[in-house]
Amino acid sequence: MAYSARAIDIAARVEDFVRTVIIPYEKDGRRTAHGPTEELALEMKAKARAAGLMTPHILPDGSHLHHSEVALVLRKSGLSPLGPLALNTAAPDEGNMYLIGKVGSAEQKARFLAPMIAGEARSAFFMTEPAADGGAGSDPSMLKTRAVLDGNHWVINGRKAFITGADGAKVGIVMANSGSDEKMAATMFLVDLPDPAIRIERVLDTIDSSMPGGHAIIAIDNLRVPADQILGEVHKGFDYAQVRLSPARLTHCMRWLGACTRAQEIATEYACRRHAFGKPLIDHEGVGFPLAENMIELKQCELIIDWCAGVLDSGDLGTTESSMAKVAVSEALFRIADRCVQVMGGTGVTQDTIVEQVFREIRAFRIYDGPTEVHKWSLAKKIKRGHEAV
Incomplete structure (x- = not known):
């Protein structure tokens, strides 16, 4: 490209x-x-x-x-x-900035987006809900958080889970059911943080450790949001989620490709410098071949990311293409990170280099922004629809 x-x-x-x-x-x-x-x-x-x-x-x-x-x-x-x-x-700031830039009003962009672009405010995206509550995870139609109109305000109640960066964030995008139990309709609301109605129950201890604030369980109790802080239009939250999610899952791929590129550099340097059994490690096929496999898969990741980015640049939502990219890249990057750890032996599992952290972060990435299995299931449904249409 x-x-x-x-x-x-x-x-x-x-x-x-x-x-x-x-x-x-x-x-x-x-x-x-x-x-x-x-x-x-x-x-x-x-x-x-x-x-x-x-x-x-x-x-x-x-x-x-x-x-x-x-x-x-x-x-x-x-x-x-x-x-x-x-x-x-x-993440999540990059995706939140993109969404507000796409559908926010001029006033919302000045109030919420400008401080984010300037790096003066972090943000959080409140969509996922606790499994114990039967709430929305990979299936957003299970959304339990409710937003009820009260005069010129909406009153929001519910619980959220895995909310990245909520601790310390200044801007929030809250997704809630603004319809009814019989007919769900999602709406997104922009909120100033912190707010006493949005309480952090706990910050989860997770395998990854690169994001300030971590990932939190949140309780929302009678949060009052003025109607002019609806992001975009009322009841259009699911549509806006698609505007955000395809580019956001692709930018995850971009960033972690960079991290795995660096892990490959570190593992290569180690394999070329370290000697065992009379020669550099890289001269042993058991070490050199995994690095060669990494080289191939790094290029494959780059190409599928660029292909999906081109689809998005054409104006297409790229839902199918971003699912394909998310699966291919997250799974390949995990293999790459794993090989880097293995090539480096004991050093690979220490925090002496970032290779150990990259391995942990990529393991989480296989779940974040949709587990591999959910994306494959979605793609399989598309394949079936295509077959039935023939």
Whole structure:
């Protein structure tokens, strides 16, 4: 694929910044069990801002790079697990900025989006609900959180689960059933955070640890939201979810491709430097071949991401294509990360390098933004519909 000149330029600057400024922070101890501290995040963001690289995929005039351009830029931002946080290309903020930019009003963009683009506010997307409540997960039609109109306000009650970055977020997008038990209709609401009506019950201890605030269980008790804070139109929440989810799951692929590219670099350096049985490890087929397999699959991931980005750039929602990309890339990246750990032996399971973290993060990615099995099921249904239509 031929990337645009501006994408190549921005990506080169992003890569240089991540490699020279951000990678040294990987040894910084300012972390919690759930992710980097706010202090560390703010320090790195200040350096990105000074370098003119804050939110590099959104241009100074507010326009968004094409998806095919974003693919290159976000891949470079992911060369360190800290890169997306420093550059403001991380989930869930990247997807939330994209959605608000697409369907938000001018007033909403000024109030909620501008601070996010400036890197001054983190956000959270409140959609998933606890399994114990029978709520929405991979099946959004199970949405239990209710929004009821009361005068010029909507009153929202429910519980949410796995809400990334809720602890410390300043902007929230809450998805709730604004219809009835008999006829569901989802609506998205923009809210200022923190709000006493939105309570963090607990932050989950998860296998991944790259996102500030972690992933929380949330209780929403009588949250009152003015009608002018509806994102887009009332009852259109499921439509907007599709606007957000296809690009967002693809940008996950982009960032983690960058991380696995770096893991491959580290494993390669180790295999070429370390000797055993009279020669460098890479000269043993049991080590060299896995790295060769990684090289092949890294290129395959790059190509399917670029293909799906091109579909999105055509104006198509890309629902099917993004499902295909999510499955192919998340599964391939997990194999790549696993091989990197294996090539490095004992060192691979330590925190002496980021390889161990990348392995954990990619394992979670196989579930986040839709488990592999759900995407395959969705694709199988499409195959069946196509067959029946013949």
